[in-house]
Amino acid sequence: MTSEPPSPPPRRRPGGRTSRIRTQVLDAVRAELGERGYDGLTLDAVAARAGVHRATVYRRWRDVGGLLTDLFEATGDDDWQPQDTGSLQGDLAALNHENQAAMTARPSTAAALIAASFRSEEAARGLRRLWEDRYARCEVIVSRAVRRGELPPNTDARRLLLAATAPLYHQLVLLRMPPDPGLPEHAARAAALAASAGAFATSPADDA
Amino acid sequence: MTSEPPSPPPRRRPGGRTSRIRTQVLDAVRAELGERGYDGLTLDAVAARAGVHRATVYRRWRDVGGLLTDLFEATGDDDWQPQDTGSLQGDLAALNHENQAAMTARPSTAAALIAASFRSEEAARGLRRLWEDRYARCEVIVSRAVRRGELPPNTDARRLLLAATAPLYHQLVLLRMPPDPGLPEHAARAAALAASAGAFATSPADDA
Known part of the structure; x- marks a missing residue:
């Protein structure tokens, strides 16, 4: 190289x-x-x-x-935005459904790019930048939920998005398990419940 | 090969x-x-x-x-067991701390084996079996919490363990971000809060 x-x-x-x-x-x-x-x-x-x-x-x-x-x-370099379904859990589930569909397509460019990132420094750098941009675009999911009063304003958007999206990738990419059709909804619901219970509040007062 | x-x-x-x-x-x-x-x-x-x-x-x-x-x-082929700290959140945090330490050691055999699993079919098969065995051993964390009355008996152990452990691997292996020292505790707490809120209950009655 x-x-x-x-x-x-x-x-x-x-x-x-x-x-x-x-x-x-x-x-x-x-x-x-x-x-x-x-x-x-x-x-x-x-x-x-x-x-x-x-x-x-x-x-x-x-x-x-x-x-x-x-x-x-x-x-x-596209205009991708996360779907706006009207609820935090719905938005997270829609995101997970998109991710699962991309990862399980045959052939899957997404899966191939992840695999390539373990082979090529250029791919690793490119993937890191792409994820970073995608997670930044997804923060609007959290700010919409805050505006609707579903979440407190001091919610750590990145950690909430990580909790909602990580299980699906972990299961497919690292554990190499077959796709679980219920997981997109389930992981979204678990993250939304944790968020409602204050799991992603950032100020010490809310973090007790 | x-x-x-x-x-x-x-x-x-x-x-x-x-x-x-x-x-x-x-x-x-x-x-x-x-x-x-x-x-x-x-x-x-x-x-x-x-x-x-x-x-x-x-x-x-x-x-x-x-x-x-x-x-x-x-x-x-070892006698590894998850730590018994006396609480669900403590057990999950201890597990995450172990995982983060293994993944961020320099050099890290764990990280090298994950990378190898994208290069070699033998490594992919070996890693799949190893994860499967580790997650099975970790189910005792959930059964102990059920016995203590922290969780309902119908808790889906595997999904709870996935929610607790996936964020750390996602961040380190796929997003390739630097280790976040607070994440092991944080992800454990988020999963425990979601569990308390019924996120991992399996029967339809508890899943409303």
Whole structure:
């Protein structure tokens, strides 16, 4: 793996040829990763699948690390927002359902990217940034619940989100158990109950 | 990676030469994994570090997968039990403290084994069995709490243990965040509060 970063692919011309090639290449990276995993990911296979000249792929993305870095950047560069269902438990359950669906799709890009993060420094960095951005976007779930009076204002949003979402990933990725269809709702309910009981209050007064 | 399983190393003579060699070799595997990770793990390096003839290592363990399979077997073959602190929250916090200490040791065999499980089928299988055994042993935490009257008898032990322990692994392994010294206690408290609020009751009557 090279330590020199690949030249950043130009990507500010939506609809242009550059942008079209990037879309084709990153779609091919997703498909190759999902089907073959990190070990099967090569620039030649990506170029062939994308129908893009291999010299273009080598010049713009340089190596597998460059492809992964750009894939994470493109994945995070969307307008995703958590669903607004009208209740804390509903919002957390919707988030867990989305996560479980992404992790159990066949093939699953999400699962392949997590696996790749144990193989490639670029993937580990890209995934860390992506999670960080996603958890930040999810904080609105907590602020909405505070506005509705479901939670006290001093709720630690990050710890509440961690409690609600971690069980599903732990079970699928680390324990490698089959998906439990009831877990998205169940983990959301447990986190919401703990939150109502003051488990995520941050001030010492509320933390007794 | 060979698909043929390695010949099982003979290991029923505690204190004998066979047992001593196994201990030396598995200690060397732990050290090599912790220092160099899966990519640096070779039978030659393990033999050299263990001070055991490489022909012996090749004959008994065959390949890296054989070493990992035996390491997981040896790791699970202990008398580990969760601490009995006298309360549900205390027991869960003690468990989380142990897990966080194991994951943040430098080098950490636990972290190296998790990373290896994304590289080797043998490691993935070994880790799955090890987790399964550990969670089964931890169910006593819940049955003690039921006996003390802290929890209703129909508590889903596995889901409660998952809720209590998942946040720590999620944060360290998947989100790759620095260890949060308050998280072991905090996640234990959140799970215990959710349990008190009926989040892990299994019968429909208690699940309203």
